[in-house]
Amino acid sequence: MKDLLSVRAWTAFAAVAVAAAVAAGVSYAATSGITGHAASSSRLYACVLGGVERNELSLSSASATCPRGEQKVSWNISGQRGPLGRRGPKGNTGAPGPKGAIGAAGPKGDTGAPGPKGDTGATGSLASAYLDAYNSTFRAVPINGDLTFDTQTVAPVGITTNAADTAFTVTDAGNYLITVVPLTSAPGGGSTVKLTLNGTVGQFVFGTYVRMLNLAAGDVLTVRDVGPNPGFEDTSAGITIVRIS
Secondary structure, eight states: OHHHHHHHHHHHHHHHHHHHHHHHTOOOEEOTTTHHHHHHSSEEEEEEEEOSSOEEEEEEOSSOOOOTTOEEEEEESSOOOOOOOOOOOOOOOOOOOOOOOOOOOOOOOOOOOOOOOOOOOOOOOOOSEEEEEEOOSOEEEOTTEEOOOOEESSOOBSEEEOTTSOOEEESSOEEEEEEEEOOEEOGGGOEEEEEEETTEEEEEEOSSEEEEEEEOTTOEEEEEEEEESOEEEOTTOEEEEEEOO
8 A cells, every 4th residue: 555655656746747847947867769659659657766865757668667666657648628618708899890892783683473453544534625527518718708617527515616617616714736627729829828816817727737725715716718819618628626634
């Protein structure tokens, strides 16, 4: 029992001695050929000679025999791994990084499915006022006489005619689209046709006349031969008046 305690004491002493020697720069003895073997092993071996005044430590190997009077000791080169330490405190939030570059444009997406059919809209209405009429008989037109449009293609709405079918009165104010096809002629070409508004002669009518006029309620339109010679109104000469707003 005493020998066993002595070996353990020497082992502990040897480990401390080697560590102290290395730390302090103290030399220790090593047999040639043994040092390399001892350093390459996972354990270190040494022969220890204890004295009254000093102790001597000589590195050895696992298979070598210590001289008489010396005790062999050994220890691991690396100790066992210690337990995992406690988790440290959370660090401060770092500063925001720089803005990254804009990425490349992605590919074009697939065409979406058709949406549901919408509800049917409210029934609309045509113009709130309209008239379409033409001349059915070839007739003479005196100077300052109005052209006649005696045949209506549809019953007029919001526009009335006089008894001679030469004047057209609008019931409501608004913007009206006026289209006139005079189809007139005169001996020697001396007949001029113009549109009149409330008896005032206005724009020259030649070929097909199309204009937008803003009319007040009760305004009267005619198409007049202003001379200098009397003319003739051909069949199918026509007028169309439509209130669009």
